[in-house]
Amino acid sequence: MQARPFLRNHWYVAAWADEVGRQPLARVVLGEYLVLYRTEAGTAVALENRCPHRNLPLSEGRLVGDTLECGYHGMVFDCTGACTHLPGEPAPPRWARVRAYPVVERRGWVLVWMGDPDKADERAAPDYNIRLADPAWWHVKGHLPVKCGYRLILDNLLDLSHLAYVHSSTTGNRALAEHATIAAETEGDRVRVTRWMSDIPPAKAFVDYAGYSGNIDRWQASEFMPPSYIYVNSGTAPAGRGVSPAERMRSQGLWGFVVYHALTPETASTTHQFWAMAIERRFVPPAMLPEFERQxxxxxxxxxAVYEAQERAIALDPAANGDVRPFGMIAADKGLFAMRKILQRLYAEEQRRA
Structure with a gap:
């Protein structure tokens, strides 16, 4: 099976903001063991989660002010990763240091920079999840530990034809796969895929919450942003009243929603999937909100369930095509092939500059 390398000089979501507090939080990101916590002033900190003395995870220790005390021999590390106190020693040795990772927060996401710290630019941190801070919008969020490589999830989110089969009880139906006009475009390092379905039956969720009784126009748009972010927009209107191609990336029409995905590789074959779905409050009656949230x-x-089944099949047959080079291509693959080419190019460029 082909190797699945990571892009390192990028910002990755390590946690939701409400996961990080005054209790040390252990998390693996790109194969590196991190501990996250907040200072007394509320600033998020990310350090290497391994004491340099005997390898006990620092997350097993305790916070003392803004410092982290190892639970084995009491070595104390500050927010920069430097050891500031070693019990019984006049001064900590020079080797007593752990790596500190640059951290930034964006609308509920705590992001860490996993590459060269001198190249960390806060302006490059993703800031597209704008509806999570909009009081006119309701949202639900989650963090899923997934037993598959992150590229399989990117594939899924750039190919929304799968809704017809995987989500047929809520947001999908066969018309999504049978009657879609698909367009894929690349702009710089971004890939946008739009799907347009004209005069089709509405999926169940659109009947239940939007009240559709006749056919609709429906559009779906997915946008990939390196290294592993996806924005999804879904909109609908009565048949014949759908929006123009220029509006399909942002407009929800008469009823729709947006979804934000941040995929953070844990290892080559496991991923943290941070997701949030947002919808205008006026689109869902309050009495129906609990069932909508459950769905x-x-x-x-x-x-x-699909991702993990794919990963198991890949792991069981090392001679198969893996998740890097599928045997063939269908119309729905336009965007994901463009996305994978961008990832390959960015990785090659990063290696040349290393």
Missing amino acids: MINIPLEDV
Whole structure:
């Protein structure tokens, strides 16, 4: 099976903001063991989660002010990773240091920079999840530990034809796969895929919550941003009243929603999937919101079952095509092939500059 390398000079979501507090949080990102916590002032900190003395995870220790005390021999590390106190020694040795990772927060996401710290630019941190801070919008979020490589999830999110089969009880029906006009475009390092379905029967969720009784126009748009972010927009209107191609990336029409995905590789074959779905509050009656929330939480779980089954099949047959080079291409693959080419190019460029 081909290797699945990571891009390192990028920002990755390590946690939701409400996961990080005054209790040390252990997390593996790109194969590296991190500990996250907040200072007394509320600033998020990310350090290497391994004491340089005897390898006990620092997350097993305790916070003392803004420092982290190892639970084995009491070595104390500050926010820069430097050891500031070693019990019984006049001064800590020079080797007593752990790596500190640059951290930035964006609308509920705590992001870490996994590459060269001198190249960390906060302006490059993703800031597209704008609806999570909009009071006119309701949202639900989650963090799923997924037993598959992150590229399989990117594939799924750039090919929304799968809704017809994986999510047929809520947001999908066969018309999504049978009657879609697909367009894929690349702009710089971004890939946008739009799907347009004209005059089709509405899926169940669109009947239940939007009240459709006749056919609709429906559009879906997915946008990939390196290294592993996906924005999805879904909109609908009565048949014949759908929006123009220029509006399909942002407009929800008469009823629709947006989904934000941040995929953070844990290892080559496991991924942290941070997701959030947002919808205008006026689109869902308050009495229906609990059932709507339950359905939206279940949809990513339906996808996870597919991802993990794919990963098991890949692992069982090392001679197969793996997740890097599929045997063939269908119309729905336009975007994901473009995305994979960008990832390959960015990785090659990063290696040349290393």
